[in-house]
Amino acid sequence: MSAPTTADQQLARWERFRAGRNAALAADHGWLTLTSFQWLGSVPEPLELVPGFWSTDGASATLTAAAEDGLTFVSSGDPVIGTYSETLQDEESLNWVQYGGLDGTQVVVELAMRADKYAIRTRDNGSAVYTEFSGVPTYPFNPEWVIRGRFEAYENPVEVPIGTANPLVDGVHVSVGEVVFHVPGIAHEVRLHAEAEKLGALNVTFHDETNGDTTDEWRKVFIPKPRPDGSVIIDFNRAINYPSAFTPYGTCPMPVRGNSIDVRVEAGEKLPAD
Numbered sequence: 001m002s003a004p005t006t007a008d009q010q011l012a013r014w015e016r017f018r019a020g021r022n023a024a025l026a027a028d029h030g031w032l033t034l035t036s037f038q039w040l041g042s043v044p045e046p047l048e049l050v051p052g053f054w055s056t057d058g059a060s061a062t063l064t065a066a067a068e069d070g071l072t073f074v075s076s077g078d079p080v081i082g083t084y085s086e087t088l089q090d091e092e093s094l095n096w097v098q099y100g101g102l103d104g105t106q107v108v109v110e111l112a113m114r115a116d117k118y119a120i121r122t123r124d125n126g127s128a129v130y131t132e133f134s135g136v137p138t139y140p141f142n143p144e145w146v147i148r149g150r151f152e153a154y155e156n157p158v159e160v161p162i163g164t165a166n167p168l169v170d171g172v173h174v175s176v177g178e179v180v181f182h183v184p185g186i187a188h189e190v191r192l193h194a195e196a197e198k199l200g201a202l203n204v205t206f207h208d209e210t211n212g213d214t215t216d217e218w219r220k221v222f223i224p225k226p227r228p229d230g231s232v233i234i235d236f237n238r239a240i241n242y243p244s245a246f247t248p249y250g251t252c253p254m255p256v257r258g259n260s261i262d263v264r265v266e267a268g269e270k271l272p273a274d
Contacts, residue, residue, distance in 0.1 A: 039117060041055060072099070153230075206220070
């Protein structure tokens with residue numbers, strides 16, 4: 001049997017990537033399980049979908065619960081009886097307590113600090129978005145959207161204010177440079193701000209002409225670490241949705257203004273199925 005061609009190898013790698021991506025989305029208490037996002041107030045009060053009384057003094061978040069509330073701590077499984085506080089930094093999250101289901105772990109309550117304010121999100125493994133998930137629709141693999149480009153690093157990272165999927169939460173994009181490349185159908189170079197990822201990789205959040213039609217309002221693509229000469233490979237077949245494509249309870253970052261590709265990037269993930 002002959003060895004696989006380069007195209008066959010690319011397709012096989014992409015199929016493995018897709019399998020891993022769908023498996024990650026299908027994880028317990030993952031992004032597909034979000035069922036609420038609620039800000040904490042200054043007075044202890046009950047919130048929707050979660051037992052107990054919740055509040056914040058601005059510096060920390062406080063939960064008061066009784067035995068009949070059925071809450072336990074995610075970290076230890078110990079019952080939540082009495083008053084407890086937690087302190088987070090901005091953009092931090094903590095899967096704090098849990099309840100429900102046969103084993104008391106169906107719903108995890110995530111404590112989050114966003115825009116310097118405390119909120120909770122409920123992560124319910126009984127959510128229909130989660131239980132009915134069968135994979136994210138995608139465009140077929142297209143080798144023409146595996147594009148060579150270059151990375152032009154800034155001397156120092158630049159903080160760029162951005163919006164997020166939640167209109168009450170502002171964000172900051174820490175740009176470490178620009179990814180520069182050509183795409184079919186555009187004569188000029190495309191320049192997109194990039195953020196740093198682990199092991200020298202890059203993350204690019206972008207708009208394109210498919211947004212709101214066959215794809216979500218924006219997507220992102222991870223780029224392997226640039227080579228010593230600055231060259232990069234951008235595989236738009238691996239463009240993925242942010243969690244906000246699957247749930248209204250995300251606070252996902254929007255692209256930097258101008259991070260747009262002025263053609264239809266018909267590669268990568270599409271709008272999730274209803």
